[in-house]
Amino acid sequence: MAGIVSVGAYVPFYRLGGDTVRAVWGSGDPKASRPVAAFDEDAITLGVEALLNAVGWEGARADALFFASTSFPYAEKSNAAVLAAAADLPGTLYAADLTGSLRAGTSALLAALDAVKAGSARRAAVVAAEVRPARPGGPDELSFCDGAAALVVGQGEEVAAEVEAVHSWTEDFIDRWRIPGEGEVLAGDAKFIQDYGYVRQTAATVEGLLKKTGATREDIARVLVYAPEGRTHAAICQKLGFPPAAYPERPLVSRLGDAGAASPLLALAEALQAAEPGEHILVAGHGSGGDALLLRATDKVHNLRAARGVAWSLGRARAISHYGKWLRFRGMGPEEEIRPFSSPSILWKESRANMRLRAGRCQQCGEIQFPRQRVCNGCGTKDRWEERKLARRGKVYTFTHDYLPPSPEGYVTMATADLEGGGRFYAQMADADKAAVKVGMEVELTFRLLHRGDGYYNYFWKLRPA
Amino acid sequence: MTKNISGKVAIIGAGITKFGELFEQSYNDLVVEAAFDAYQDAGVTGDDIEAAWLGTFLPLGWGFDGTGGPSLAEALNLYPKPVSRVANYCTTGMEAVRMAAMAVASGLYDVVLAVGAEKMREVPPRGSLVAQHVEKLHPLYAKGRTAPGSFAVLATRYFHEYGASKDDLAEVAVKNHYHGSLNPKAHFRKEITKEQVLKAPMVTEPLGLFDCCPTTDGAAAVVLCRADLAEKRFGKKDYVLIEGMGLSCANGYLTTAFNPRFDFLGFEATREAARQAYEQAGVTNPREQLDLAEVHDCFTITELLNYEDLGFCGRGEAPAFVRGGSSRLGGELPVNTSGGLKSCGHPIGATGARVVAHVTNQLLGRCGKHQVKGAKRALGHTLGGPGAVSSVFVLAKN
Numbered sequence: 001m002a003g004i005v006s007v008g009a010y011v012p013f014y015r016l017g018g019d020t021v022r023a024v025w026g027s028g029d030p031k032a033s034r035p036v037a038a039f040d041e042d043a044i045t046l047g048v049e050a051l052l053n054a055v056g057w058e059g060a061r062a063d064a065l066f067f068a069s070t071s072f073p074y075a076e077k078s079n080a081a082v083l084a085a086a087a088d089l090p091g092t093l094y095a096a097d098l099t100g101s102l103r104a105g106t107s108a109l110l111a112a113l114d115a116v117k118a119g120s121a122r123r124a125a126v127v128a129a130e131v132r133p134a135r136p137g138g139p140d141e142l143s144f145c146d147g148a149a150a151l152v153v154g155q156g157e158e159v160a161a162e163v164e165a166v167h168s169w170t171e172d173f174i175d176r177w178r179i180p181g182e183g184e185v186l187a188g189d190a191k192f193i194q195d196y197g198y199v200r201q202t203a204a205t206v207e208g209l210l211k212k213t214g215a216t217r218e219d220i221a222r223v224l225v226y227a228p229e230g231r232t233h234a235a236i237c238q239k240l241g242f243p244p245a246a247y248p249e250r251p252l253v254s255r256l257g258d259a260g261a262a263s264p265l266l267a268l269a270e271a272l273q274a275a276e277p278g279e280h281i282l283v284a285g286h287g288s289g290g291d292a293l294l295l296r297a298t299d300k301v302h303n304l305r306a307a308r309g310v311a312w313s314l315g316r317a318r319a320i321s322h323y324g325k326w327l328r329f330r331g332m333g334p335e336e337e338i339r340p341f342s343s344p345s346i347l348w349k350e351s352r353a354n355m356r357l358r359a360g361r362c363q364q365c366g367e368i369q370f371p372r373q374r375v376c377n378g379c380g381t382k383d384r385w386e387e388r389k390l391a392r393r394g395k396v397y398t399f400t401h402d403y404l405p406p407s408p409e410g411y412v413t414m415a416t417a418d419l420e421g422g423g424r425f426y427a428q429m430a431d432a433d434k435a436a437v438k439v440g441m442e443v444e445l446t447f448r449l450l451h452r453g454d455g456y457y458n459y460f461w462k463l464r465p466a
Numbered sequence: 467m468t469k470n471i472s473g474k475v476a477i478i479g480a481g482i483t484k485f486g487e488l489f490e491q492s493y494n495d496l497v498v499e500a501a502f503d504a505y506q507d508a509g510v511t512g513d514d515i516e517a518a519w520l521g522t523f524l525p526l527g528w529g530f531d532g533t534g535g536p537s538l539a540e541a542l543n544l545y546p547k548p549v550s551r552v553a554n555y556c557t558t559g560m561e562a563v564r565m566a567a568m569a570v571a572s573g574l575y576d577v578v579l580a581v582g583a584e585k586m587r588e589v590p591p592r593g594s595l596v597a598q599h600v601e602k603l604h605p606l607y608a609k610g611r612t613a614p615g616s617f618a619v620l621a622t623r624y625f626h627e628y629g630a631s632k633d634d635l636a637e638v639a640v641k642n643h644y645h646g647s648l649n650p651k652a653h654f655r656k657e658i659t660k661e662q663v664l665k666a667p668m669v670t671e672p673l674g675l676f677d678c679c680p681t682t683d684g685a686a687a688v689v690l691c692r693a694d695l696a697e698k699r700f701g702k703k704d705y706v707l708i709e710g711m712g713l714s715c716a717n718g719y720l721t722t723a724f725n726p727r728f729d730f731l732g733f734e735a736t737r738e739a740a741r742q743a744y745e746q747a748g749v750t751n752p753r754e755q756l757d758l759a760e761v762h763d764c765f766t767i768t769e770l771l772n773y774e775d776l777g778f779c780g781r782g783e784a785p786a787f788v789r790g791g792s793s794r795l796g797g798e799l800p801v802n803t804s805g806g807l808k809s810c811g812h813p814i815g816a817t818g819a820r821v822v823a824h825v826t827n828q829l830l831g832r833c834g835k836h837q838v839k840g841a842k843r844a845l846g847h848t849l850g851g852p853g854a855v856s857s858v859f860v861l862a863k864n
Contacts, residue, residue, distance in 0.1 A: 342605035354606055370724055371607060377718075377725065398626070398730050400618035402670035405600050405610050412610040416619060416723045416730075426723035428610040439626045450609050453601075460606040 002116045003159035003295065004151050005123065006060075007269040007304050008053025010046055011035045011147040011256060011313035013431040014320050014329070018142055024323040025137045034257040035313075036320070037131045037146040039329040039408040040430060040448040043069040044079055045459065047129035048086040048447040050148035053308035055125070057392040059088030060152055064121035065095045066112050068104035068128040068261050072097060073449075073457050075180065082459060083127060085355035086447045088389070094121060102176075102226065104128065105149075105261040106285025109293065112153040113163055123154040130260040135184045136327065143229050144185075145257025147313075149265035160300040161272055161281065163293055167209035170289035173197055176228075198232050198286060199239050205290030206240055206282065213294055217242045220294075221279040224267040226286040230254035252310070261285075268295075270310040275301050318433065328408035336406035342453035354460060357445070359423045360385035368422035393466055394419035396441040401434055415463050417443050430462040442466040470710075470746045475567045476696040477706040477861070479508025479689035480823035485810045486653045488683040493531040493585040494541040496685035496816075501542050501581055504823075508689035509700050515689070516575040518544055520551045521562030521582040522815035524598065531585065532815065538581055553815070555719065555850025556762065557857040558582060559686065560818025564857060566690050567708055576692050576699075582819030583685035591681035608720045614678050614765055616852050618670040619723065621767040623730035625672065627782070632672050634785035635766035636663035639676045641794050642763060642802050646809020648795075648835040653682045653811035677766040682811020686820035696864070706826045709843070710749070710860040712742025717854045728853070735856035736775035736849055743845075744777075747860035752777045753799055756860075757841040758828055760821045762849040763806040772847060773801070776858070795836060803828065803836045821846040822859060829863040 018032030037046060047067060051060070067080035080095035098104040098111070105128035112124035129148035134140035175193040178185045187193065202225050210217070223246045227233035233251045252259075252267045259266055264285040271281050275297040284292040320326045327333045352358050353371055360372030367378035368388055375382045399415035413429035415437070429437065430446050444466040450458045481503025483496050491499075497520075505511060518539070522532030531537055535549035554561040559582025566580040599612045624630055640660050646652035658676060666675035696702040716735035717725055728734075740752075749755045761776065763769035770784035778799055779787040787793060793801035804810055804824045807817060825844045827833050846859040 338600055340601050340605060340609070341603070346605060350606075367726065369726075371721065373718075373721075377721075378727070398619040398623035400615050400622055400670045400672075401668075402610070402612055402615035402618065403668055404612045404615065404670060407610075412615075414608075414610050414615055414619065418726065422726070424724050424726040426608055426611075439622065450606060453605055458605050460609065 001162040002113050002153060002155045003162035004272060005154040005158045005160060006054045006152040007272050007309060008050050008307045009149045009266055009269045009309040009313060010049035010053055012037045012041055013316055013318055014038050015317050016326055017319050020320060020323050021142055028142050032142045034142060034145040035147060042073045042449055043071045043129040043131050044073055044082050045447050045449060046148035047083050047127040050150040051087040051125060051127050054150035054152055060125055062089050062123045062125040062152060063093060064115050064124035065089060065093055066098060066108035066126050068098040068108035069130055070099055070102060070261050071131045071133060072099055085351060088356050101287040102261050103285045103287030103291055105265045106291035110166055110291055116153050116155055123152055126151045126153060128262040128265045130262045132260050133183055140185060143258050145259050147259040147262050147266055149262050149269045151265060159298055160304050161295040161297050164296050165209060165213040165294040167212055168291045169208055173288050194232055194235060198227055199236050201290055202236050202284055202286055203239050205284050205292045209292040209294055219280055220246055220282050222271045222281045223247055224271055224283040226263050227253050228258045266310060272304050273309045277301055325408060338406055340451045340453035342458050357390040359388045359390050361388040370423050390423050391420040393444045396439055396443055398439060399437055413437060417463055428462045430464045432465055471571050472709045472746045473707055474571045474693055475690055475708045476693045477688050477690055477826050478696050478700055478702050479504040480826040481507060482651055482686045482820050482823045483684050484651050485682050485684035487587045497538060497541040497581055497583045500685035500687040501579060504687035504689045510689055512542055512544060514577050515579045516577055517548045517569060518579040519562040519565045521558040521819060522551060522584055523553050523558045555855050556814055557818050557848040557850050557855050558815040560848045560857040563688055563819055563822045564711055564713060570690055570692055576695055578690050579687060580819060581687040582816040584813030584815040585683050586681050586813055587683050604720055614673050615670040617765040617767055618673045620730045621672050627731055630785045632664060635677050636660045637788045638766040638769045639663045639808060642806040642808035645795060645803050645836055646805020649805050652805040652809040653680055654809045673765055679764050679807040679812040682813050684813040684816040686816050686823045688823055704830050705864050706829050706861050707864050709862045710743035710746030712739040713857045714738035715855045717851060719851055719854050722851060722853055732771045732775045733849060733853035733856060735853050736772060739856040739858040740776050743858040743860045749860060755843060756799060756845050757843055758800045758803055758838045759845040760804060760825050761801055761847040763802055763808050764812055776847060800838050803838060818848040818857060821848060825861050829861060
């Protein structure tokens with residue numbers, strides 16, 4: 001039976017605090033704290049982190065990738081292709097972007113299952129990632145959050161959670177919507193969309209699944225449903241009528257916020273990492289109807305625990321120090337305009353080196369060089385290289401905090417690090433506490449947006465504290 | 467095996483413009499001023515010049531200023547002579563002199579001109595080198611690196627390795643500003659205190675504002691000839707001979723910091739260029755055999771590393787060398803008596819030519835308040851990259 005073979009999640013490092021929002025706008029829960037993407041992160045980079053957490057640095061042996069988001073950096077041009085390159089998925093890959101609905105996360109998971117069941121893919125990676133657009137001072141500023149989850153779907157021995165049944169239904173319904181170019185998510189009548197949208201529709205989604213399987217409410221250990229905030233989540237749970245123990249004590253939406261299309265997969269990833277063999281888990285996605293899946297944890301489910309997931313992400317966090325910095329993070333601050341040079345032909349021909357981090361190991365002298373030269377800079381031998389993927393981790397050899405280049409942080413930390421197994425990497429640091437950066441500090445590579453040179457997104461690797 | 471140029475080429479004229487933010491002068495004004503000062507000093511006219519080399523690194527002005535030999539030919543009316551533009555990062559000006567010297571040593575020409583010029587302040591300082599690094603170059607590699615930032619990483623490592631501190635860097639800044647206060651052509655002519663250096667705004671840790679050279683306009687020129695013609699044809703009793711010159715490229719520009727063999731504690735390019743020049747000049751103990759040195763102090767850390775790379779002191783001993791006053795005017799080996807790049811500024815293409823011209827003036831006893839008395843042999847050094855390329859000259863009075 002097809003099912004989940006690995007999971008990963010990534011919640012960004014920065015937090016927007018309710019106190020920070022309240023100090024500027026005069027309202028907002030001062031205890032609120034929601035994860036937000038850094039200025040150099042977007043749905044693609046969050047997705048890369050989540051997928052690497054699911055499959056590891058060496059890349060997945062996946063032959064299909066379903067990438068879901070309502071906040072893709074590119075409205076035209078494949079987002080999944082960037083993700084595939086950075087996560088080092090094979091070139092023979094079916095890659096699809098799924099967008100337009102908060103249901104896109106579960107849609108991607110269902111598509112992946114179908115592909116595996118149909119035999120058109122052996123292993124299919126599913127990634128859902130969001131950087132949710134909230135208007136400064138608007139009602140969503142402290143309820144939206146950013147994050148990503150990744151699941152790999154496969155069959156046979158390696159399955160850690162079998163998908164026993166799925167159910168989908170569709171009903172055109174105007175609850176929340178966003179028009180391209182207008183930026184903000186709009187909403188209909190709050191009472192109407194809660195009662196007739198989230199509660200009624202999710203109940204119908206779950207009932208439909210239960211009816212298909214014949215399972216009773218008592219059979220299910222964990223019930224995970226989408227809700228835009230905690231009170232709606234409680235209302236849905238009350239309506240569904242499962243035993244209280246089936247619901248998370250504090251749902252993810254109450255702890256993190258509304259991660260849009262990534263929400264159901266984040267909740268599923270978290271639940272699978274806590275699940276015991278034999279448990280049934282029900283997860284439902286919402287959006288003009290809904291998708292529901294019933295999973296059963298196998299005796300392999302503990303294998304999922306080692307991956308970096310929600311718990312790992314929540315262990316690392318830093319508050320954005322003031323509201324002005326938050327505006328600068330979202331490109332709304334007084335940023336000095338820079339127009340870096342870029343070239344599609346350079347990015348294309350160097351993609352294997354720059355996205356997949358293929359260095360060269362000189363077969364003559366053994367030196368590992370990145371970026372690789374045709375003629376070895378160590379011994380002068382021409383074109384005798386074997387390809388070597390750079391290791392993700394290393395140690396800072398030296399660094400500086402440079403206040404000259406424009407940056408929302410006010411400085412750029414540049415560091416050069418010796419990577420495990422050879423090779424040296426020189427790059428910006430991300431998510432670093434300035435005072436903690438030291439010679440010898442353990443770091444790892446993280447995929448980030450560098451700039452918009454020539455109009456498109458120029459992604460590359462940075463170093464962050466490991 | 468380096469062949470020897472020692473004694474074959476003479477410097478018979480040197481010209482240096484005022485260095486500074488020269489908003490009233492054009493690129494061509496700077497070139498004309500430096501070249502004609504050198505002509506006058508040498509006692510030649512443009513008609514005597516058989517070939518010329520122009521060093522300009524980043525032509526930033528309108529049109530084609532500094533982009534090729536014709537930029538110099540046009541400014542000086544050297545038509546229809548052979549004129550070339552050279553560029554080699556921050557050694558560019560010195561590279562123009564080196565090319566000119568090699569041409570004379572080869573026997574192809576008897577009298578040649580080398581000019582270094584850079585007009586950096588037609589744009590705001592932020593529009594010059596910072597933008598070149600942040601906006602131009604490779605779209606991805608080393609993005610975020612700046613010129614001071616690429617030297618600051620050496621300071622961080624040097625501090626880590628040897629326990630040196632910002633206080634040691636400040637010694638260099640205070641000394642070079644003192645020297646600059648004595649040099650009428652320097653960009654900065656004020657002495658500064660260590661407290662000012664240490665309290666200055668941070669630029670890129672650990673380098674503060676006074677650890678960095680300014681953005682400056684300027685030009686310098688030298689006239690070179692076959693050594694035997696200095697007296698015979700031009701009647702010179704006192705002139706300067708090139709005893710040795712070396713150049714080394716030891717790293718790539720962007721890839722320096724990716725190089726796993728680079729220790730960030732000094733520059734192989736400097737050590738190799740010095741080895742070449744010392745060998746030709748017969749210098750085996752630079753600290754004793756040199757009377758002064760003009761070295762590349764784009765940032766204070768660079769000067770400390772240069773002391774060690776050029777053999778003035780041992781590894782890790784540079785802080786003690788500057789603290790003990792050895793490199794101050796009146797010390798055993800005064801370094802950057804012009805005020806260096808710290809006080810003169812660093813118009814990139816001009817710097818190397820200015821270093822050669824300044825050392826020439828020292829050896830001919832023409833430096834007034836910043837003269838090193840009785841100087842007979844001196845070193846000039848430039849460095850670019852950082853550490854990608856370095857050029858070293860050993861010059862001596864005839």
